[in-house]
Amino acid sequence: MDEDRWHSHITIDLIARVLNRSIFHPFVAWLVPLCLRAVATPYAAPEFSASCFWASIVTLATVAAYLDRRIAYGVPRQVDWDHEVVVITGGASGLGKIMAEMYGMRGASVAILDVQKPSKESEGLSGVHFYPCDVGDAGAVEKGSVQIAKDLGQPTILINNAGIVHGKPLLDLTPAELQRNFNINLLSHFHTIRAFLPGMLESQQGRGGTIVTVSSVLGKLGASHLSDYTAAKAGLIAMHASLRAELASRNAPPGAQNIRTILVTPGQLNTSLFAKVVPPSPFFGPVVEPVELARDIVRMVDAGESGEISLPLYARWIDWMQILPAGMQRLARWVSGVDRAMEASGRSSKNVSKSGTG
Incomplete structure (x- = not known):
């Protein structure tokens, strides 16, 4: 099978990572002229001048x-x-569970909002708190936020990751499916931000907080059989940009300068959300492993930074x-x-996948 061949794991993303850690890295780039001088290469030598020029450009x-x-981002x-x-x-x-495990293994205070309870087979979830909640329901989110603040304290990091997919042509979608899609994939972000952002703004000692919006690259592209999903993900990208603008505006509420925002727009993730979809080009558009994306999100959250995370390279x-x-x-x-990927997946019109994103 192709996936067993050595070259099946070579992707443009892997090549880019190797280049970024070698010839496109300032430290490595400056090693070349230093090594040339170590062997007594003259300053006027073309190879020395070229290596210095390249290292300067990279730096x-x-x-x-x-x-x-x-x-x-400040x-x-x-x-x-x-x-x-x-x-x-x-x-x-999916992706949300992996991030919960990462923080749980550190002993951090973590709360999961979901309609289904996670299995505790992972050691990382042993200390994680679960709150059954339909995040598409504003009242349920508000109730959950009050309980979390009572049990754990005021939340300072919100990772909006919940998502569903129907994978149907537009004309096959029922009104109930459309409403559920927008409730979970779009409106839930409004509900959770409205519930948790005020506490971040009022946090003592100016700690502020971080809001992570997990969208999708499909929100920028659109795709056949995913009109409802991509419309919601496009809405998240616009909502995130508007939220950033409000927090940076002259009339922003006190404490807004301490709020950091992260937009995540991944390609296809290796989760149940698009499990049956075969990537059209594994080299240029490889499937992203959730652990890899979770690691990048956690790293940026830990650094207290704002920014955007997009995987794979395209x-x-x-x-x-x-x-x-x-x-x-x-x-x-x-x-x-x-536009052929979802149609070719042969997904049953009755099957709805639940996971982080894709």
Whole structure:
């Protein structure tokens, strides 16, 4: 089988990671001229001049990227795990469960909001608190937030991860399915932010908080058989941008400067949400392992930073597709197979998958 061949694990993302840790890394780039000088290469030698030029370009690009992040998102907030309380929606399975396990193994205060209770086979979930809650119901979220604050303290990290998929053509979707889709995939984010953000703004000692919005690259692309899902995910991207603008505005409430926001737009995840979908191009669009994405989210939350996380590599640059002429965009969609993937999965119209995102 192809997946057993050595080259089946080589993807453009793997190549990019290797390059970023070698010739595109400032430290490694400067090792080359240093090694040349160590063997007495003259300063005027072409290879020495070229290596210094390359190392300078890489260093300037790295510094520029750092300054760009600081200008866009400001300085990180101080994360104190003696006082942090993490809330994860959809934490009973998939990506949410992995993040709950990561924080649970640290002994952090973690609350899961989900309609199904997670199994406790993982040691990381032994100390995690579960609150049965339909996050699409504003009243249930408000009730859950009060109980969490009473049991664990005021939440400071909110990871909005809950999601569902129907995988049907638009005309096959029932009104009930449409309502459920938007309740879980979109409105739940409004409910949880309205419930937990006020406490973050009023947190003592200016600790602030972090809000993670788990959307999808499909919110930027759209896809056949996923009109309801992609519409909700596109709404999350717009909501996140608007929230950032409100927190940074002149009339923002006190404490808004201490709130950090993270937007997550992954491609296809290896979870039950799109388990039957075969990626059209495993090299250019590999399936993302939830552990890998969870690690990046946890790392940025721990650093107290705002920002965007997009995996795999193409998800970071997909916005550029919009500048192509309409005919080129259609050709790109046909080549990528994005509109054939869900249809080819053979998903039953009665099956609804629940997980983090995709």
